Amino acid sequence: MVHPRVLQALATPLIGHLDPAFLAIMNDIQARLRHLFSTSNRFTIALSGTGSAGMEAAIVNVVEPGDVVIVGVNGVFGTRLATVIERCGGKAVRVEAPWGQIIPPDMIEAALRRTGPIKAVALVHAETSTGAWQPIEAVGRLCRDHDTLLIVDAVTSLGGVPVEVDQWGIDICYSGTQKCLSCPPGLAPLTVSARAMDMISRRRTPCQSWYLDLSLIADYWAEGTRAYHHTAPVSMLYALHEALCLIEEEGLPARFARHRLHSAALVAGLTELGLTPLPPDEHRLPMLTCVTVPSHIDEAAVRQQLLQTFGIEIGGGLGPLKGTVWRVGLMGESCTEANVLTFLNAVEELFIRSGRLSAPGHALQAATRVYSRGV
Amino acid sequence: MVHPRVLQALATPLIGHLDPAFLAIMNDIQARLRHLFSTSNRFTIALSGTGSAGMEAAIVNVVEPGDVVIVGVNGVFGTRLATVIERCGGKAVRVEAPWGQIIPPDMIEAALRRTGPIKAVALVHAETSTGAWQPIEAVGRLCRDHDTLLIVDAVTSLGGVPVEVDQWGIDICYSGTQKCLSCPPGLAPLTVSARAMDMISRRRTPCQSWYLDLSLIADYWAEGTRAYHHTAPVSMLYALHEALCLIEEEGLPARFARHRLHSAALVAGLTELGLTPLPPDEHRLPMLTCVTVPSHIDEAAVRQQLLQTFGIEIGGGLGPLKGTVWRVGLMGESCTEANVLTFLNAVEELFIRSGRLSAPGHALQAATRVYSRGV
Numbered sequence: 001m002v003h004p005r006v007l008q009a010l011a012t013p014l015i016g017h018l019d020p021a022f023l024a025i026m027n028d029i030q031a032r033l034r035h036l037f038s039t040s041n042r043f044t045i046a047l048s049g050t051g052s053a054g055m056e057a058a059i060v061n062v063v064e065p066g067d068v069v070i071v072g073v074n075g076v077f078g079t080r081l082a083t084v085i086e087r088c089g090g091k092a093v094r095v096e097a098p099w100g101q102i103i104p105p106d107m108i109e110a111a112l113r114r115t116g117p118i119k120a121v122a123l124v125h126a127e128t129s130t131g132a133w134q135p136i137e138a139v140g141r142l143c144r145d146h147d148t149l150l151i152v153d154a155v156t157s158l159g160g161v162p163v164e165v166d167q168w169g170i171d172i173c174y175s176g177t178q179k180c181l182s183c184p185p186g187l188a189p190l191t192v193s194a195r196a197m198d199m200i201s202r203r204r205t206p207c208q209s210w211y212l213d214l215s216l217i218a219d220y221w222a223e224g225t226r227a228y229h230h231t232a233p234v235s236m237l238y239a240l241h242e243a244l245c246l247i248e249e250e251g252l253p254a255r256f257a258r259h260r261l262h263s264a265a266l267v268a269g270l271t272e273l274g275l276t277p278l279p280p281d282e283h284r285l286p287m288l289t290c291v292t293v294p295s296h297i298d299e300a301a302v303r304q305q306l307l308q309t310f311g312i313e314i315g316g317g318l319g320p321l322k323g324t325v326w327r328v329g330l331m332g333e334s335c336t337e338a339n340v341l342t343f344l345n346a347v348e349e350l351f352i353r354s355g356r357l358s359a360p361g362h363a364l365q366a367a368t369r370v371y372s373r374g375v
Numbered sequence: 376m377v378h379p380r381v382l383q384a385l386a387t388p389l390i391g392h393l394d395p396a397f398l399a400i401m402n403d404i405q406a407r408l409r410h411l412f413s414t415s416n417r418f419t420i421a422l423s424g425t426g427s428a429g430m431e432a433a434i435v436n437v438v439e440p441g442d443v444v445i446v447g448v449n450g451v452f453g454t455r456l457a458t459v460i461e462r463c464g465g466k467a468v469r470v471e472a473p474w475g476q477i478i479p480p481d482m483i484e485a486a487l488r489r490t491g492p493i494k495a496v497a498l499v500h501a502e503t504s505t506g507a508w509q510p511i512e513a514v515g516r517l518c519r520d521h522d523t524l525l526i527v528d529a530v531t532s533l534g535g536v537p538v539e540v541d542q543w544g545i546d547i548c549y550s551g552t553q554k555c556l557s558c559p560p561g562l563a564p565l566t567v568s569a570r571a572m573d574m575i576s577r578r579r580t581p582c583q584s585w586y587l588d589l590s591l592i593a594d595y596w597a598e599g600t601r602a603y604h605h606t607a608p609v610s611m612l613y614a615l616h617e618a619l620c621l622i623e624e625e626g627l628p629a630r631f632a633r634h635r636l637h638s639a640a641l642v643a644g645l646t647e648l649g650l651t652p653l654p655p656d657e658h659r660l661p662m663l664t665c666v667t668v669p670s671h672i673d674e675a676a677v678r679q680q681l682l683q684t685f686g687i688e689i690g691g692g693l694g695p696l697k698g699t700v701w702r703v704g705l706m707g708e709s710c711t712e713a714n715v716l717t718f719l720n721a722v723e724e725l726f727i728r729s730g731r732l733s734a735p736g737h738a739l740q741a742a743t744r745v746y747s748r749g750v
Contacts, residue, residue, distance in 0.1 A: 002389050010610055011386035014377050014559055016688045048561070049424045049586065052605040056586045084585045178606060184389055186423070186561060186608030208583050210459045211424065211431045228693070230427035231553055233561030235385055236611065313391045318603075 051176025054188025065089030131290030140169030182332030426551025429563025440464030515544030557707030
């Protein structure tokens with residue numbers, strides 16, 4: 001769901017992407033993104049592509065052929081990071097954990113000690129395929145100790161839980177607009193530390209991607225230069241600007257608390273229905289709840305009925321989790337008590353219809369208890 | 376300018392990018408793009424990036440390290456093509472012509488005969504930096520004769536002049552949404568022949584870009600598979616769909632005639648003001664008129680006044696043409712008699728104010744003569 005003000009912003013008549021009035025909007029987006037990422041990084045922009053383009057930009061700008069990158073693999077997006085590293089001639093050292101678990105920082109430390117010179121460590125903060133919430137701060141310290149860059153995928157986390165780029169020592173952090181920012185998909189917020197920009201400027205080889213070359217994109221976004229690189233997606237940037245205004249109006253602490261509250265109510269209700277979260281409680285993301293579905297339930301059929309009868313879309317499992325989990329998003333504008341209760345009610349009703357449940361109301365009661373006492 | 380119906384489409388509430396209702400829109404976009412490109416290519420999609428991402432996708436999917444590509448260089452975008460070819464390890468054989476001129480097909484032929492095995496020939500159909508209109512059909516025949524792929528940049532031409540992908544033998548053709556399609560920037564329409572898709576499937580090395588890997592993107596757009604790759608920019612695709620509907624309602628022949636008419640009127644008026652088109656008449660694009668500005672005119676000051684006083688944005692010169700030309704776009708929804716006359720009037724007024732012109736009205740009269748007699 002997207003706020004009506006964001007839809008309205010999308011429909012703003014267009015002006016040229018180098019028009020001074022539009023450059024002012026770009027400047028304001030940069031300032032608001034710095035606040036969101038908790039960073040003072042000069043290079044903080046919205047890349048003209050989806051979150052996956054953000055991932056590719058983060059990798060291809062720093063990894064040169066032969067460079068070694070330690071990558072945490074515990075779901076779809078860690079796996080994708082390793083692929084992107086290998087596509088640009090890098091060597092991906094995979095540190096693996098079961099899907100639904102985090103990558104323990106001490107496994108990263110062991111890999112850092114074991115392996116020769118390491119260009120970067122890459123981790124997914126919020127693994128959308130499993131709901132696991134990766135701790136970053138401890139890894140940031142390790143990366144400083146080993147003089148290694150830290151690259152973090154915050155596609156699903158940004159705007160829903162704290163992302164402390166400077167405090168945690170993240171060098172490159174990218175996100176997507178369509179998760180907790182509640183803006184349509186199409187842009188990748190991206191911030192890069194001075195340390196990483198310096199490394200990029202000293203590459204031995206030109207970045208293999210011209211479109212995602214951050215040294216060229218820096219000149220396009222920087223006040224003063226504004227050197228033409230490509231034509232920015234004007235309407236999408238209007239929308240992002242409005243979404244960032246809405247986030248600032250709510251305030252980040254209130255926004256994070258809202259995600260925690262509704263997630264707790266959702267989990268309480270789902271647990272009552274026999275669906276238990278896959279990640280352990282202490283590593284469970286609030287905006288994306290991945291629950292194991294008992295095998296006697298035809299999970300795909302229920303998802304289809306949810307969409308067709310109730311207009312509620314939830315995700316199925318990916319990769320090894322296909323057919324065994326549901327992924328329920330409560331992100332940004334969609335993270336509301338109304339959505340939690342409507343969804344729980346719909347699932348209860350479908351379970352009752354299929355004879356899997358006889359006494360209704362337990363899930364709603366469990367959720368309501370959370371709302372009464374808070375988290 | 377974008378039609379109000381396109382702005383309205385942008386503001387449509389979002390649905391999931393894998394929702395069956397959205398997949399139907401993707402199918403319809405594919406069908407309408409095939410019509411626009413005059414092709415039956417199965418792989419005809421809108422790439423999730425701007426026109427420059429389309430260029431990069433066209434190159435990195437077929438060019439492997441060591442491959443030789445002949446590239447026409449007569450402006451900014453031919454130069455950029457050569458850069459992108461070199462960034463993926465290809466060898467760019469530049470066939471050069473002065474800015475404002477076309478690349479003569481016999482120069483391409485000579486290069487094809489002179490050089491060893493050639494992977495592809497890459498040409499810019501409408502060179503936005505100079506207004507030159509490159510003939511493609513003759514080069515298409517040469518490419519078939521030499522068993523070489525033909526890659527064509529149709530960013531500025533598509534929807535404004537004929538782009539006959541199948542008839543001309545183009546293998547990869549990409550465009551942008553913000554030129555003659557009158558849709559906001561952010562997507563790159565792209566079509567790929569079966570011959571090129573076959574070559575892509577037989578690559579020796581994986582495509583260096585995961586985000587732009589057309590074999591993966593094909594599985595995402597193809598009916599039947601719809602394998603998740605990235606999250607499509609839903610709102611932008613709504614907008615493109617509506618823009619394509621508007622184009623079909625007008626009809627391509629009428630749309631092309633409209634661009635010819637207003638361009639002729641614009642050139643007649645500008646000539647009267649002492650501004651002459653850079654490309655020779657037979658190779659002058661209708662949607663982008665590049666005129667030489669006499670040295671006694673402070674061209675940047677006039678452009679700034681046009682924007683500030685009249686809200687009219689025109690382009691300055693790029694590269695070697697910086698400070699010596701204006702580039703006036705008449706594209707899609709902006710290609711109207713009202714815009715032509717308003718612009719000519721504004722320039723006349725500014726010239727009179729600066730003492731460069733004493734008798735007003737000549738430019739408008741010249742334009743009006745074109746409108747009276749037609750082209």
